[in-house]
Amino acid sequence: MQVDMLQEENESLLEKLRLAEERCEEAEARARQLEQQVASLGEGVSMEARLLSRKEAALQQREAALKVAAQNYGGKGDELAALRTEAESLRTMTRRMILNQEEMEEVVLKRCWLARYWSLCVRYGIHTDIAGAKQEYWSSLAPLSLEVVLEAGQKAKDEKLLYNDPDERETLPRDLNELLGDGNVESMLLVDKGLRELISLKVDGALALAMAQQRRPTALRATELSPEESEDVQFKQAWLTYFWRRAKNHGVEPDIAEERLEFWINQGGQPLTSHDAVHVERGLIELKKLGIETQLWKESRLSVDPENTKKMQKENEF
Template sequence: MKPSLAKASTADRENSTLRQQCNALSEQLGRVLLSVPAIGRLLANTTTISSEDLLLTTEEVQEAALRTIWLAHYYALARDLGVLPELAVAQAERWGSTAPPEEVLHRCAADVARRLREYTQGPGTTSQQQAAADAAAPATTDSPDGLPTSRTRACVADIVELERASRRLEALQVPSQCRGALAQVAQEEAMQPAILSLDALDDLDDPARGSYLPLEPVVPLPAAAAAEIAFCTAWLTYMWGRAALAGIQPQVSLEQAEQWAGRMGKAAQLQDFGDVNDSLQELALYGIEELLWKER
């Protein structure tokens, strides 16, 4: 009897330990679902979950990679501009070490723009349109879809981490602060010709100088500001284009996607900063990213 009692006691302890582990895992999963509602709904509709269910599809890996690029881009920009330096330096190093090059975003945006043209106009495109798309998408030596092959085995945990990091980035208003700083510098440089023209008013009474003001030259954006507009243009083209192709908010998405696809490869202007901010706010207003997840 004693051996049987000992075995029963051991079995009870093992069962108790297993129950505790299951309860702990259940609590952890609950916290994950609360932090990422879209994934919560996905898993809530799944009766059984295997390890393969938690792996991401190729398309999901692509979007995870692009989100990593977004985080690396803005933390690096914040570091360079002195925005939240105590945080930006460490985060720029963290995300920069895992993010693909930004050319991947431009390549993905050009691909979505091409698919959008085929969707709205048919497979035939003009050589001018194709040349513009090629110019807007720098060449990359990565895999055919533009993603580094070492990142193809990703899972839901990666999405959870990216979601939390993205929410933190937005809560701290890092992207808007960076764009605001770049726009301010660009505006100050654009004002210089106007200031010089006003100074020239003092010379209008001088017969030797004539009675006209010199034409103001077109001032290109500083390199950093132009690069930011190009980055945001690619991002907006990709997000709105994916939404339009998926039939999400079709009227708004198609209009926005065509607008930003048409701007790819074109010279940036100061007023583009305002357009970028407006379009990003609309993305958030319509919940485009979450709706894209629901479509899977």
């Protein structure tokens, strides 16, 4: 009987490792698409965006002064029209370089993912040559990684949570709002590169193996998870709930989004087993294979810069 349970546990672990390895190709594709979009904006996005914002502000001040002068003294119509055209052009360029609030939320959660898994690497002695520095860097940007993601997943269970409605910002996780910042496209590219590195180093599989090896067989049934493993499953369940909520709200994969969201909302509330661990890994693979993150990015960019986004989409079709 004990042999059968151990065999089942080993098969579950192997399945989790196999699914984790499948993420590499999907992560590469996502990174290539994002890099292409960022490259189209040019180098030094964050600095250029700040400069454009300052220039736009200066133009607006001059426009206001000319408007007053035109009203009081007449004339300056052509110059005023030219300034308005230039200001609008700058405004469009700035929008392309700056993340909206929902995109910044995604950056925050991805920093949390990186902070959590590099911290676990330090705890379990994985990639010891780089884990310490990576953990220190990402944890400085996401000091409450577990709490933030769990709270985001909990909030995502609320059907009233509409990320595209500015009036609903009060419903967002408190810690998430406090961590918002770095609102340039480069920050999204940076976290995606970080996630790609994590996957290429097969950190998730190494951690799954380390956790399973440290579990005490005499204290737990083979199919039950240790507290560390259960915490990891809960973290990933919250992650999946968050992204499927966004997918449903934005009409991404409409034929399955509601069903997937309901599935992840209904998870939890009972002791977790190795089957739950396999479910979340399969869920993460599905998220990647369907390109949910990429689709959400395109939807978000479409609202920010419709003409440029449609142009890029047409170019990608060929």
